[in-house]
Amino acid sequence: MNKPVRAKKHLGQHFLKDEVIAEKIADTLTLKGYTNVLEIGPGMGVLTKYLVEKDIALVAVDLDSESISYLEENFLQENLQVLEADFLKSELSDFFGDEAFAITGNFPYNISTQIVFKTLEHKEQIPEFTGMFQKEVAQRICASEGNKTYGILSVLTQAFYDAEYLFTVPPTVFNPPPKVDSGVLRLVRKKDLSLPCDEKFFYRVVKTAFQQRRKTLRNSLKSFDLSDSLKEDTIFGQRPEQLSVSEFITLTQKLENDAISTHE
Known part of the structure; x- marks a missing residue:
């Protein structure tokens, strides 16, 4: 194994180090209606390790060239492709063409809501979305009306996906530990994506x-x-x-x- 990757503050990196939680996040994917999975921000591959065990085609995408080098040296599974890219600036066809795929990951806090908005733009191709956010953001996405945290993100996401808050993750299982709790959620696309309005x-x-x-x-x-x-x-x-x-x-x-x- 080559030397560990250093977490970079400007990329919002907090590397998960708890194997049990990593496996639990990998298992949030139902694998219903797709065989392709995109992992955003794999870091040192603690989640990747459990995803490659599944019967899927996996693409792990990261902006951090150090992470990419680490993954390429330590993960040689045939069902994994590692790409150095910015998800927010990427064409989704670069990953799986026009095939359906799910998204998962331990998302960098600083771009997590933008990842959700980009998913909504391409909802026809993304039947499922799971992963880890800052707890407050995960709760906001899953909030129902009448709740203080209910807002734009809740309404726009839930217009097209059924949102479920799954579990909370403490700061202690990360390196470096963030200042807040994290939350894992699952979004499952609704059967009918058409709205009866513009x-x-x-x-x-x-x-x-x-x-x-x-x-x-x-x-x-x-x-x-x-x-x-x-x-x-x-x-x-x-x-x-x-x-x-x-x-x-x-x-x-x-x-x-x-x-x-x-x-x-």
Whole structure:
């Protein structure tokens, strides 16, 4: 074995050193509906070790050339391909062409939400997503309406995936230890990805509503030029965190219909 990789602060690296937890994260994948898996941020391969044992084609992608060299020297399994690349800047076709694949990993904290947003952009190709985040971020993704942490990330993710918070991981199992707990989640894509409203408009409504989360929707969505009759709808007396995902879809439909009728 060559010398260990040094964790780099600017890459948000905290290397997991607990084998039991690594195996537990590998087992969060259901392997239903795909045989390809992309691991983001493998570091020194503590999770990779358990993933390559599965009957999958695995691509491990890391920005850190030191990590890549370490993996190439220590992991020679035929079902593993190691790539030095930035997931956020990569074309997803570089990994598995147009085939379906799942994503997993011990995600660098500083880019974890961006990884989720990129997954949502390519949801047609990604039936499952599991992995480790800062606990607060994992909870936010999985939060339901009425919860303080419920927000843009919760609504947009849960519009297309069923989100489940699986378990908490303490800082002590990392090198170096982060200052906060971590949380592992699983996202399983819904059977029907089509929304009964315009998807881009839905994103805009959700983001605008939560930009002023303390205000009622009547005030936070003023920029949508609501008609007087629509303003009277009871849904506009609520705050964004009170609305479920399906109610946000209904809200988007109401705004779409209102825009059509006011311009007729």
